[in-house]
Amino acid sequence: MKKYVTLVSLLILKSVSVFAQQSIDxxxxxxxxxxxxxxxxxxxxxAFANDGATPYQNDQQGIxxxxxxxxxxxxxDFSSEHLGYVTSGSDQIPYSVKVTEIPSxxxxxxxxxxxxxxxxxxxxxxxxxFFGRTPKAGIRFYVGVKINATPGEFYESGTYTDTLTINFVxx
Amino acid sequence: MKKFVVFLIVxxxxxxxxxxxxxxxxxxxxxxxSIMDVSVDQPTWPITVNNDGVxxxxxxxxxxxxxxxxxxxxxxxISSNNGSLRINDGGxxxxxxxxxxxxxxxxxxxxxxxxxxxxxxxxxxxxTIVFNKRTPVAGKTFxxxxxxxxxxAEYYVDGTYTDTITISIAQS
Numbered sequence: 262m263k264k265y266v267t268l269v270s271l272l273i274l275k276s277v278s279v280f281a282q283q284s285i286d287x288x289x290x291x292x293x294x295x296x297x298x299x300x301x302x303x304x305x306x307x308a309f310a311n312d313g314a315t316p317y318q319n320d321q322q323g324i325x326x327x328x329x330x331x332x333x334x335x336x337x338d339f340s341s342e343h344l345g346y347v348t349s350g351s352d353q354i355p356y357s358v359k360v361t362e363i364p365s366x367x368x369x370x371x372x373x374x375x376x377x378x379x380x381x382x383x384x385x386x387x388x389x390x391f392f393g394r395t396p397k398a399g400i401r402f403y404v405g406v407k408i409n410a411t412p413g414e415f416y417e418s419g420t421y422t423d424t425l426t427i428n429f430v431x432x
Numbered sequence: 433m434k435k436f437v438v439f440l441i442v443x444x445x446x447x448x449x450x451x452x453x454x455x456x457x458x459x460x461x462x463x464x465x466s467i468m469d470v471s472v473d474q475p476t477w478p479i480t481v482n483n484d485g486v487x488x489x490x491x492x493x494x495x496x497x498x499x500x501x502x503x504x505x506x507x508x509x510i511s512s513n514n515g516s517l518r519i520n521d522g523g524x525x526x527x528x529x530x531x532x533x534x535x536x537x538x539x540x541x542x543x544x545x546x547x548x549x550x551x552x553x554x555x556x557x558x559x560t561i562v563f564n565k566r567t568p569v570a571g572k573t574f575x576x577x578x579x580x581x582x583x584x585a586e587y588y589v590d591g592t593y594t595d596t597i598t599i600s601i602a603q604s
Contacts, residue, residue, distance in 0.1 A: 298456045305458060311465040311501055313569030323458065347462045354462065408462065415501035415566045418466035425458040 297328040297399070298337065298429050305406065309354075313413050318380075320359065320405035325427065328399035329391070335431035336372075336390045345382035347408075347421035354416050357382045358425065359405040360389070367400045369393040380407045383425070467501040469571070470601045477578065481527065481593075485584040493578035496533065496599065499571035500563065504604040507561045509533070509597060511554035517580075517593035525589045528553065531597070532577035533561060540572060541565065551579045554597065562604065 301324045309317050329335050339358060346353035357380035362370070372390035375381050473495040481488060498507060509531060516526035530551035535543060542565030552559060 298454055300456055300458060303456070303458055305460045307460065307462040309462055309464045311467060317462075325456075347460055349464075354464070356460070356462070404458075406460070413569050415467060415569055416464050417503055417566065418464045418501040421462040421464060423460045425460060427456045427458070429454040 297326075298427055299326045299328075299399075300324065300404070300427075307406065307408070309408055309416070310410075311416055311418060312410070313415060314410050316410050317408040318405070319407075320361065321403045322406045323404040324363075325360070325402045325404050326399040327391075327402070327429065328395050328397070329429070329431060330394050331431040332394055333432050334371075334390065334392055335429065336388045338386050338388045338428040338430065339376060339383060340386045340426050340428070341383035342424040342426070345384045347423045349417070349419045349421040352417045352419070352421070354408060354421055355382050356423070357407045357409075358387075359407070361403040361405065363401040363403060365396070365400050367395060369395065369400075380405065465501070466603075467499055467569075468505060468601050468603065469497075469499040470507060470599050471497050472576070472599065473497075479578070479580075481580065481588060483587050483590065485582060485587075487582040488580040489577070490579075491532065491534075491577040492575040494576040495536075496574040496576050497571040498563075498567055498574065498601065499569070500567050500601065502603050503564060503566055505563050505601055506604050507563070507599060507601050508558040509548060509554050509560075509599055510556060510558040512556070512596040512598070514556050515553035515595075517595045519589065520592045520594055523589075523591075525591070525593070527580060527588055527593050529595070530554075530579045530581065532579070533574050534577070536573045536575055542567065542572065551577065 305322055307317055307319075307322075327337060339360070341358075343353065345357070346355050348354075358376060359380045360374075360376050362377070369391045370389060371392045372388075374387045374389050376383075376387040377389065381387060477493055479488065479493075496507075513526065515530070516528045519525040530553050531548060532551045533546065533548040542563050543561060544564045545560070545562040547559050548561060
């Protein structure tokens with residue numbers, strides 16, 4: 262009796278494996294790469310000579326990396342909390358920023374901005390427009406900062422601050 | 433039909449912008465060097481007293497240059513002998529003198545209070561000039577006048593007399 266039962270079981274199992282079909286739909290959703298802007302430093306300490314002649318200029322004050330999986334348009338905006346001034350109480354000193362692409366072969370910049378041509382005081386937002394995703398490692402830019410001296414005049418000595426904000430907006 | 437197309441595009445832009453926003457903030461700290469300095473054109477003033485009792489007055493005995501990158505500061509004049517020249521032989525003989533300080537640029541309005549605007553006897557605790565304006569990088573110059581008042585009552589004991597005037601600057 263035991264042998265019979267075993268045989269029947271095997272037959273049933275075999276028949277199932279022959280006639281049953283199962284399919285799996287593989288559906289992979291590639292999530293958009295989140296807009297990703299990083300800098301090698303988020304605090305820039307600047308020592309200004311204040312001798313009425315020597316400007317402060319560092320063309321590589323920081324390095325910005327932009328990564329995007331967007332295959333469409335996106336732009337990176339630069340703005341200043343105090344509209345291009347570092348401030349200390351009621352005293353303020355104008356400063357300028359310049360962005361220089363570190364060559365990488367990326368050709369996605371479709372609209373440059375004055376900030377990529379020369380130092381610009383951020384009295385208003387400066388935007389760089391891109392089309393198409395970046396390499397996975399991103400594209401890198403030097404961010405420079407410059408403070409001009411006022412010939413023959415001192416600035417009020419002290420510590421001045423501003424916040425430079427870089428926004429990434431993708432469509 | 434036109435309206436529909438416009439609405440559709442606007443809708444797409446609005447929805448896609450939502451997922452792609454990111455920002456980074458950089459804090460910029462600029463430290464502006466403080467410059468505060470006083471200097472004089474001559475560290476020694478040789479003065480001859482001919483002992484005739486007549487006052488000795490020189491409104492430009494020396495020139496003081498003040499430099500400051502701070503708006504509010506004070507320049508202090510201190511005399512080691514409380515405003516008198518003291519004889520160098522160890523005795524007690526003294527000759528009182530006075531000092532006056534005037535900006536060479538009469539149009540400059542950076543001085544709030546000048547306690548040396550007329551001839552004044554210096555003290556060991558100091559007599560001050562208070563400012564409320566930064567100087568140019570080259571500084572502002574001030575004539576320092578020196579005066580030994582007339583004394584017809586008696587002769588000064590002959591000899592060499594000295595005093596040291598110390599001028600300092602400090603943020604107010």
